[in-house]
Amino acid sequence: MKKEQSLHEKIVNIINAISLALASESLSVDLSKARHSSQHDVNSHVSIKKNESGANKRVDSFMKALKGAKASSHANVNSSEVIKECPLRKKKKSLSLKKKGWHENYLDNKQLYEKYIADAANKYSKEIGLPPMEVAKTLKTMMYIESKGDANAVSRTDCRGLFQFAKKTGRSMKLVNQDADLKPFDNRFDPQANTDAAARLLADSAKQLKRKNIPVTPTNLYVIHQQGAPLGGKLLKAKMDNTISDLAINDRERKSFDLNGGKDKSPEQFVDMWIEKYKVNDDKVDELDKPSIEYLEGPRILGFDKPRYENLS
Known part of the structure; x- marks a missing residue:
């Protein structure tokens, strides 16, 4: 010793x-x-x-x-x-604060969040006009783009939750209620309610696309989700008709461009940017997390807690 x-x-x-x-x-x-x-x-x-x-x-x-x-x-x-x-x-190399891949909130609740996506896909696939699996994949990619799967995410413009709903959109989708005659609530941080609202918004977006005779595809649905039906539909219609290079936009639409990474971009450049962003992240989701929602058209998984929030149906 x-x-x-x-x-x-x-x-x-x-x-x-x-x-x-x-x-x-x-x-x-x-x-x-x-x-x-x-x-x-x-x-x-x-x-x-x-x-x-x-x-x-x-x-x-x-x-x-x-x-x-x-x-x-x-x-x-x-x-x-x-x-x-x-x-x-010697100074140690500083670690980047930007996280790549799914947020830890998604990784900790993966099975539960995928169940919410599967339920929403099964429920609204006919209204959207796409197979349940394709709706589920679209929702999953959109969730990755919007929040990386963080149910508690808040943007600089106060969009909240998995699919980053603004307060105005949240009210229209029954996620937010500020009516003085009723009990106020804000369910944007509830992952189940947020996911269900995102699927219902896809169904509304699909209706807008069909009215304008625009194909219902995941990329087109995402543009509508990202920019809203009026501006998103306007951009997609002009792109489909090959008139987007001559498309005029007003000050309000230009402000929307600027807030969403489109400063100094033309309408064509802006819509192409978001279509490409969706495609890149769709591939990224495949790479990070291959779809494991095997129960979309099979037996339901039992044992999950009942929703703790208002019935939104």
Whole structure:
């Protein structure tokens, strides 16, 4: 036990002495080799006891070198130069604050959120005019774009929840109620209510597309969801008729462009940007999380809690 403690103490002394020794202009000991040597000594002592005497000899030799370096150090060393040269003081690379992939809120509640998507897809697929699986995939991609699956997400414009509903849209979809005669509520943070409202909004968007004879596709549905039926329908119709290059937009529509990443973009550039964004993120969702909603047209999964919020049907 004494030998083990003695070796450990010597290694600790080495590490403590390095910072002082580095201040010397005459330091001739290579730090990286020293650290490697000391670590090697520890491993040797723990794993192969018979090498202990050799490790002690190397430590003794190194301690003598450090003692000589410390004795010859100068008091007027430039501290900024020491910090720059010392490998132990190198600044660590900062981690990016931008998260890639699904938010942890989605990962923690994946099965539950996928059930909400499946229920909504089954419920509204006929109104939307797409197969349940395609509706589910559209909802999932939209959720990834809007919030990365964070039910508590809030945007700079106060859009909230999985599908980022604004208060005005939330009122129209029965997510928000501020009627003085009724009990006020705001269910935009409820993942089940938010998902159901997003599917109902897709059904409304599909009706708008059909009225204008625009194909009901996931990308077209997303443009309507992102820009609203009036402006989204106007852009998609002009694109389909090849008149978008001559399309005039008013100040209110330009403001919507600016708030949604379309500053200085033409109508054609703006709608193409969002179509491309949907396609890229649709592929990303496939890459991150292959669809696992196997119960869309099969047995229902039981055992989930009943909704805790108002009945929105």
